[in-house]
Amino acid sequence: SQQGEEDPQALSIQEGENATMNCSYKTSINNLQWYRQNSGRGLVHLILIRSNEREKHSGRLRVTLDTSKKSSSLLITASRAADTASYFCATDALDTDKLIFGTGTRLQVFP
Amino acid sequence: ETGVTQTPRHLVMGMTNKKSLKCEQHLGHNAMYWYKQSAKKPLELMFVYNFKEQTENNSVPSRFSPECPNSSHLFLHLHTLQPEDSALYLCASSQEIRMNTEAFFGQGTRLTVV
Numbered sequence: 635s636q637q638g639e640e641d642p643q644a645l646s647i648q649e650g651e652n653a654t655m656n657c658s659y660k661t662s663i664n665n666l667q668w669y670r671q672n673s674g675r676g677l678v679h680l681i682l683i684r685s686n687e688r689e690k691h692s693g694r695l696r697v698t699l700d701t702s703k704k705s706s707s708l709l710i711t712a713s714r715a716a717d718t719a720s721y722f723c724a725t726d727a728l729d730t731d732k733l734i735f736g737t738g739t740r741l742q743v744f745p
Numbered sequence: 746e747t748g749v750t751q752t753p754r755h756l757v758m759g760m761t762n763k764k765s766l767k768c769e770q771h772l773g774h775n776a777m778y779w780y781k782q783s784a785k786k787p788l789e790l791m792f793v794y795n796f797k798e799q800t801e802n803n804s805v806p807s808r809f810s811p812e813c814p815n816s817s818h819l820f821l822h823l824h825t826l827q828p829e830d831s832a833l834y835l836c837a838s839s840q841e842i843r844m845n846t847e848a849f850f851g852q853g854t855r856l857t858v859v
Contacts, residue, residue, distance in 0.1 A: 667847060676747065676835055676850035677788075722788070724848075732801065733778075733839075733848055735788040 638666075638723045638736030646742040653710040655739040657723030658703075664726045666699055667733070668708050671720045680708075680721075715745045748772045751836050751851035758826065759859055766821040766854045768836030774849070776842040777819040779811060782833040782853070794819060795842040826858045 638659040647653055657666070665684045669677040683690045683699045683706065690697045696709040710717055720738045727734070749770045758764050768777065779791040793801035794813040808830075810822040819836055833855050837848040 669850075674833065674853070674855065676749070676751075676852045677837075677848075678747065679847035679849070682847055732790055732793070732803075734790065735780075737787045 638725055638734065640721070640723060640736045640739040642739060643737070644740045644742070646744065647713055649713060649715055649743055649745050651713055651743075653713050653717070653741055653743070655708045655721050655741070657706045657708070657736055659706075659723070659725045659736075660704065661725075662728045663701070664728055666697075666706050667724045667726070668695075668697060668706075669722045669724060669735075671722065671738070673719075677722065710741075713741075713743045715743050717741060718743050747849045747851065749836060749838055749849050749851040751834075751854050753854060754852060755855045755857075757857045757859060758823065760826060760828070762826075763822070763824040765823065766834055766836075766856075768819040768821075768851055770817055770838040770849070772838060772840075772849060774838035774840050775816055776839045777813060777816070778837040778839075778848070779819065779821055780835040780837065782835055784832075788835070792821075793842065800842065823856075826856075828858050831856055831858045 638657045641656045667682045668680045671677045681692045694711045699706045720740050722738045723736045752767045777794045781789045791805045792811045797813045812820040833853045835853045836851045839848045840846045
């Protein structure tokens with residue numbers, strides 16, 4: 635399976651701290667995306683990083699991609715209580731049209 | 746608001762019922778998807794449609810029947826479901842099927858089978 639796996643499964647931090655989530659996947663990819671999901675709602679796209687990119691920034695988000703290790707990380711800096719949500723990585727493999735999601739990291743940010 | 750609308754938001758149905766989930770997008774996207782999200786499991790891709798044609802059926806039981814009458818609408822027809830089919834069903838769309846662009850998700854339909 636090409637499914638991604640996020641690590642850790644759950645993360646609790648205080649407001650103002652940084653949150654780092656990791657994603658590992660199994661096959662070669664076109665790109666990797668990160669999504670956020672508030673409880674019981676749809677997913678919202680955060681950032682896309684292509685296979686030829688190593689790092690990307692968007693506001694307080696920083697994503698890295700290491701294709702040699704088949705891994706990615708999402709860093710949220712200066713976290714806020716409103717960042718509380720589940721975060722998923724999703725990969726678009728080279729040999730398929732599927733967007734496959736990982737298991738997610740549940741982030742809790744305490745005020 | 747992502748531009749993808751799903752109805753109903755909540756649905757309770759008996760195992761002998763027939764119901765349909767609806768998804769609508771007016772983003773001009775050509776690809777639409779159904780995902781199932783169960784507790785403590787990753788999102789499972791169910792079906793993929795590209796220009797109204799089904800291109801992927803991820804070994805989904807026949808009690809789930811998708812329909813895509815045009816590139817803006819996607820349905821999931823449900824019949825004789827099982828309690829284990831209770832889940833959040835998410836519809837998504839993207840500009841094209843080779844996904845170098847983001848997917849836009851609806852808010853989901855929370856389905857409970859009793």
